[in-house]
Amino acid sequence: MLTCNKTADRMVVDAPNSNGPFQPVALMHFRDVAPAEQEKLFIQKLRQCCVLFDFLSDPLSDLKWKEVKRAALSEMVEYITHNRNVITEPIYPEVVHMFAVNMFRTLPPSSNPTGAEFDPEEDEPTLEAAWPHLQLVYEFFLRFLESPDFQPNVAKKYIDQKFVMQLLDLFDSEDPRERDFLKTTLHRIYGKFLGLRAYIRKHINNIFYRFIYETEHHNGIAELLEILGSIINGFALPLKEEHKIFLLKVLLPLHKVKSLSVYHPQLAYCVVQFLEKDSTLTEPVVMALLKYWPKTHSPKEVMFLNELEEILDVIEPSEFVKVQEPLFRQLAKCVSSPHFQVAERALYYWNNEYIMSLISDNAAKILPIMFPALYRNSKTHWNKTIHGLIYNALKLFMEMNQKLFDDCTQQFRAEKNKEKAKSKEREEAWVRIENLAKSNPQFLVCVDSSDLNSPVAMETDVPSIEDVQRLRKTVEEGATQLQRDQRKERPLVRRKSELPQDIHTTKALDSHRRGEDMLTTHDGL
Amino acid sequence: MDAFKLMKELRANYEQEGHYIPKETGLNLIESTSQNGGGISAKCRDAQVEDLWGLSSFFAYSTQTFVLAVNLLDRFLALMRVQPKHLSCVGLSCLHLAAQRSTLDSTLSSGHELIRIGQRRFTASDLSRMEKIVAEKLHLTASAVTPLTFLHLYHQVALSQSPSSRKEVLSLDKLEAQLKACLCRMSFSKAKPSVLALALLRHEIQAVQSDDMLEMTHHVQRHLKIADGELEHWGECVARCLSDYESPRCSRPNHRKLLWVVSRRTAHNLQTSSCCAPDLPTIPEAGWDHSQSEDLSEDLSSGEESLSSSLEGPGGYFPLHLRRRR
Numbered sequence: 001m002l003t004c005n006k007t008a009d010r011m012v013v014d015a016p017n018s019n020g021p022f023q024p025v026a027l028m029h030f031r032d033v034a035p036a037e038q039e040k041l042f043i044q045k046l047r048q049c050c051v052l053f054d055f056l057s058d059p060l061s062d063l064k065w066k067e068v069k070r071a072a073l074s075e076m077v078e079y080i081t082h083n084r085n086v087i088t089e090p091i092y093p094e095v096v097h098m099f100a101v102n103m104f105r106t107l108p109p110s111s112n113p114t115g116a117e118f119d120p121e122e123d124e125p126t127l128e129a130a131w132p133h134l135q136l137v138y139e140f141f142l143r144f145l146e147s148p149d150f151q152p153n154v155a156k157k158y159i160d161q162k163f164v165m166q167l168l169d170l171f172d173s174e175d176p177r178e179r180d181f182l183k184t185t186l187h188r189i190y191g192k193f194l195g196l197r198a199y200i201r202k203h204i205n206n207i208f209y210r211f212i213y214e215t216e217h218h219n220g221i222a223e224l225l226e227i228l229g230s231i232i233n234g235f236a237l238p239l240k241e242e243h244k245i246f247l248l249k250v251l252l253p254l255h256k257v258k259s260l261s262v263y264h265p266q267l268a269y270c271v272v273q274f275l276e277k278d279s280t281l282t283e284p285v286v287m288a289l290l291k292y293w294p295k296t297h298s299p300k301e302v303m304f305l306n307e308l309e310e311i312l313d314v315i316e317p318s319e320f321v322k323v324q325e326p327l328f329r330q331l332a333k334c335v336s337s338p339h340f341q342v343a344e345r346a347l348y349y350w351n352n353e354y355i356m357s358l359i360s361d362n363a364a365k366i367l368p369i370m371f372p373a374l375y376r377n378s379k380t381h382w383n384k385t386i387h388g389l390i391y392n393a394l395k396l397f398m399e400m401n402q403k404l405f406d407d408c409t410q411q412f413r414a415e416k417n418k419e420k421a422k423s424k425e426r427e428e429a430w431v432r433i434e435n436l437a438k439s440n441p442q443f444l445v446c447v448d449s450s451d452l453n454s455p456v457a458m459e460t461d462v463p464s465i466e467d468v469q470r471l472r473k474t475v476e477e478g479a480t481q482l483q484r485d486q487r488k489e490r491p492l493v494r495r496k497s498e499l500p501q502d503i504h505t506t507k508a509l510d511s512h513r514r515g516e517d518m519l520t521t522h523d524g525l
Numbered sequence: 526m527d528a529f530k531l532m533k534e535l536r537a538n539y540e541q542e543g544h545y546i547p548k549e550t551g552l553n554l555i556e557s558t559s560q561n562g563g564g565i566s567a568k569c570r571d572a573q574v575e576d577l578w579g580l581s582s583f584f585a586y587s588t589q590t591f592v593l594a595v596n597l598l599d600r601f602l603a604l605m606r607v608q609p610k611h612l613s614c615v616g617l618s619c620l621h622l623a624a625q626r627s628t629l630d631s632t633l634s635s636g637h638e639l640i641r642i643g644q645r646r647f648t649a650s651d652l653s654r655m656e657k658i659v660a661e662k663l664h665l666t667a668s669a670v671t672p673l674t675f676l677h678l679y680h681q682v683a684l685s686q687s688p689s690s691r692k693e694v695l696s697l698d699k700l701e702a703q704l705k706a707c708l709c710r711m712s713f714s715k716a717k718p719s720v721l722a723l724a725l726l727r728h729e730i731q732a733v734q735s736d737d738m739l740e741m742t743h744h745v746q747r748h749l750k751i752a753d754g755e756l757e758h759w760g761e762c763v764a765r766c767l768s769d770y771e772s773p774r775c776s777r778p779n780h781r782k783l784l785w786v787v788s789r790r791t792a793h794n795l796q797t798s799s800c801c802a803p804d805l806p807t808i809p810e811a812g813w814d815h816s817q818s819e820d821l822s823e824d825l826s827s828g829e830e831s832l833s834s835s836l837e838g839p840g841g842y843f844p845l846h847l848r849r850r851r
Contacts, residue, residue: 191808234809306798344791351785363775391642392783395579399778406702
């Protein structure tokens with residue numbers, strides 16, 4: 001028992017050896033033991049729980065002892081919840097060690113596809129097999145942290161940077177229940193251990209950087225962002241430079257990633273919290289959002305529109321004026337989008353009272369930007385609901401200032417007429433060239449009359465019957481050739497180019513035996 | 526058209542215009558009705574005309590259609606006692622009738638579209654019934670003499686009499702927009718179309734400060750025998766109305782009056798995104814506390830207080846599913 005302090009810094013190394021002195025006996029209950037002996041029993045139970053069982057490859061093994069461990073964990077949870085002064089100094093290292101042994105493990109590789117192909121709404125997460133025990137360990141540790149007797153000054157010797165780093169690595173677990181516990185655990189640790197806060201923030205940043213720029217795969221981004229949300233909410237004013245850099249270099253680039261839908265609500269909350277704390281950050285945030293605006297991913301565009309509306313809900317009028325022009329240019333594009341959800345979401349901004357008040361204060365600048373997109377789409381958009389929403393938007397603009405609206409209408413018509421005149425001019429120029437060519441005496445000699453079509457009729461040009469038959473024959477021959485080629489063996493190396501091959505490489509590849517041919521048994525772990 | 530023919534045309538229309546002016550007693554009745562009275566007040570009528578203006582802009586109807594619609598509406602309201610609840614149906618019927626009389630606009634919209642976009646509560650059969658009633662009561666003819674008729678004629682006269690360099694100065698589009706703004710106010714329904722159009726033209730000419738065109742207006746006024754006093758009076762009204770119209774002040778519109786229909790998916794999206802209150806309590810980044818001085822060497826950011834006291838409480842911060850176990 002007294003060697004606890006030394007083992008504290010070799011906690012991780014001890015983990016594989018903890019299956020050592022396994023006591024195949026159910027220890028006594030706390031209530032059956034005199035108060036003086038309870039601490040010793042507590043430590044024995046904790047050590048007993050350092051034994052790990054196999055739930056994955058052999059779920060039915062050691063059922064009796066699995067139940068013993070489960071009962072012990074359950075009892076300890078009740079014990080520290082309902083009793084005071086039971087968390088004494090010798091307990092701390094034992095608890096931390098027990099948690100470390102049970103939890104800090106290498107997560108198995110995911111059987112789900114990674115990156116953009118992983119759809120968190122469709123693919124089933126792989127749940128943790130040892131959850132019956134892990135759940136109790138998490139619960140116990142949380143109650144330990146939350147106990148009124150818990151003293152961070154004592155615990156900080158054992159809950160150190162290495163512990164926190166390993167805890168953070170667990171956030172990549174696919175099991176959402178585990179991540180939920182981890183979220184609460186880390187949240188409490190952040191709250192209680194002031195000395196670890198900077199380290200935790202730095203390590204979370206590193207996780208995000210790796211996620212954004214290297215792997216684009218991590219299951220715990222939403223949970224980490226939730227913790228950050230509560231941290232950001234508590235920032236003191238004026239905001240420190242470190243936090244501003246975090247916003248610009250970490251939170252904003254998180255919008256780039258393809259799997260944004262998994263963590264977008266939490267991310268949006270963090271961003272809005274920042275802007276509520278310091279409104280001078282509005283301009284860089286909005287410009288970054290416009291920079292990262294999705295161009296082909298429509299569901300993501302709808303998410304961006306949600307976030308932008310939340311930002312506009314808290315924006316200061318002076319900041320609004322700085323960003324209004326690029327913002328409404330983007331909104332004009334969204335309103336014209338053929339994807340009806342994007343257009344609807346953008347048009348729904350007009351149902352927001354605060355945004356309407358901001359627009360009406362700056363209508364002279366905003367209406368000329370929005371008007372062409374709205375007016376054009378009132379006639380050409382395919383979706384009828386959109387027509388109704390465009391009417392609402394236009395009507396609200398009309399109510400703001402009639403003259404401004406009339407001026408925009410006139411300008412729109414003038415530009416349309418200009419465009420029509422230009423295209424007419426262009427067509428006339430082509431006809432003129434054609435006539436000029438026809439007047440050339442060498443005309444009939446050079447040109448085959450069947451190729452002569454007027455510029456407008458070119459799209460309706462129909463191939464001749466002989467051309468069609470020739471084409472059909474070529475296609476049939478090509479198809480039969482392809483069938484013959486496919487029956488050959490698929491080569492080991494797919495040659496994309498016609499470069500000369502290296503003779504040694506060719507020999508090495510030819511003599512290679514594929515892995516599947518060599519292995520006869522599946523070496524499971 | 527040459528000047529002589531234009532003058533003849535003017536004269537002919539001047540003689541006809543009396544048929545198309547709304548009954549004065551009817552207009553007076555409307556103007557004297559208060560907002561809460563049983564009938565239609567001037568404000569109701571103005572609101573309806575503004576709505577029709579919105580719809581005409583949306584469907585890109587010609588000015589002729591809008592002006593004719595307002596003319597029909599005023600004539601009908603001056604003739605019949607209409608209940609406020611039917612006003613929107615009457616308004617839309619007038620617009621639809623006017624649209625059908627224009628060669629350009631007749632293809633542009635069906636009654637169904639007008640009702641749907643105009644967010645009206647009645648059906649297409651209601652609309653066609655009302656149209657029949659309006660057409661019957663007003664003895665509708667193919668065309669009507671409206672202020673726009675005169676405006677176009679005056680404009681042609683002005684152009685024919687001024688040198689080519691001055692042609693761009695007087696913009697017909699601008700005049701039409703100003704006319705529409707005037708028609709949105711009930712007070713102008715009493716004006717004779719010829720006088721109203723001339724007053725408008727004079728106002729614009731005075732704005733561009735063209736003396737020879739002003740001379741032209743005097744000539745027309747004498748030709749049509751329009752009284753000075755009458756022209757003065759309406760000139761003042763026009764000036765007041767247009768100064769209001771041209772003010773850069775933007776009013777706050779009311780989005781709640783409108784119907785916001787979105788698809789099911791967007792509605793669902795709006796519901797779920799609006800609730801994002803976090804369930805983790807805030808961790809304050811509080812001020813300097815001297816008792817924690819030995820920790821600060823590890824802490825990169827300056828000074829934070831101990832929070833163990835503030836986070837205590839009878840199971841107050843436990844995740845919900847653990848609390849329920851008790």
